[in-house]
Amino acid sequence: MSRSNPRVLATLERAGGFASAQEVYRLMQREGESIGLTTVYRSLQSLLNDKIVDVLRREDGEAIYRLCGGAHHHHLVCKGCGETVEIEGGAIEKWAKTMAQEFGFRDVGHTAEIFGLCPKC
Amino acid sequence: MSRSNPRVLATLERAGGFASAQEVYRLMQREGESIGLTTVYRSLQSLLNDKIVDVLRREDGEAIYRLCGGAHHHHLVCKGCGETVEIEGGAIEKWAKTMAQEFGFRDVGHTAEIFGLCPKC
DNA sequence: AGCACAAATGAAAATGATTTTCATTCCCAT
DNA sequence: ATGGGAATGAAAATCATTTTCATTTGTGCT
DSSP states (O other): OOOOOHHHHHHHHHTTSEEEHHHHHHHHHHTTOOOOHHHHHHHHHHHHHTTSEEEEEOTTSOEEEEEOOSSOOEEEEETTTOOEEEEOOHHHHHHHHHHHHHTTOEEEEEEEEEEEEOTTO | OOOOOHHHHHHHHHTTSEEEHHHHHHHHHHTTOOOOHHHHHHHHHHHHHTTSEEEEEOTTSOEEEEEOSSOOOEEEEETTTOOEEEEOOHHHHHHHHHHHHHHTOEEEEEEEEEEEEOTTO
């Protein structure tokens, strides 16, 4: 196990809290920070583990990391500009619980994302 | 441009309307069909273009294709054995619509998956 | 049938993100 | 100082996906 390199988190913040591992790496290089790509990946993985960042997927499948609040929440993502709104999903929680019960599933989690075009796009 | 190989669509149907390109390919091989991986990718791409299938992303980023236009549904997936149950998600549809409206998003879609341990695992 | 040309096919190489390996460096407690 | 575990990063491995390119197939035309 390894802990997150603080400069990675700092860079993610500076990037607007939304970037892929490769982007964080390139950003740090451009700013003269000496770091290896491996460490960037490891740090993001660790931040994800600690629920300090969230992971989403670009359309091409590349993982993008985002700072997020600790509480469980869902996202409304704009396909055009990438803007993301954190939304509450009480209905989903209930739905997931009901469905799991109906089929006898235990230890359940869920994912739910809504994507579309925001007012500006 | 190329048109979709009909056996690819047939295989996707047989797979329960939910599979990655690699899985479709492996399935066809196992059933003795002679086809190249490239053709599978091209066909899925074409089906996507024609809006005959939908694309989602697995947690690891792999693209999975599913038939769409038919009944929209969601999945309950076992983390242990991979068993998948198709479930209905009326509550989700309503939730997505409400949220989109609230934030002025148009042209919205959504994903929702529940995962846990099935009774056998 | 024979020919020409476009579309389809697939093997192999290229690409690109991510993970793994492994040797080295760093740091801290003894 | 010194021994050991954690952190680091270069290079290789992995894996899905795309591109290249030569070959095959199909179709219309004479």
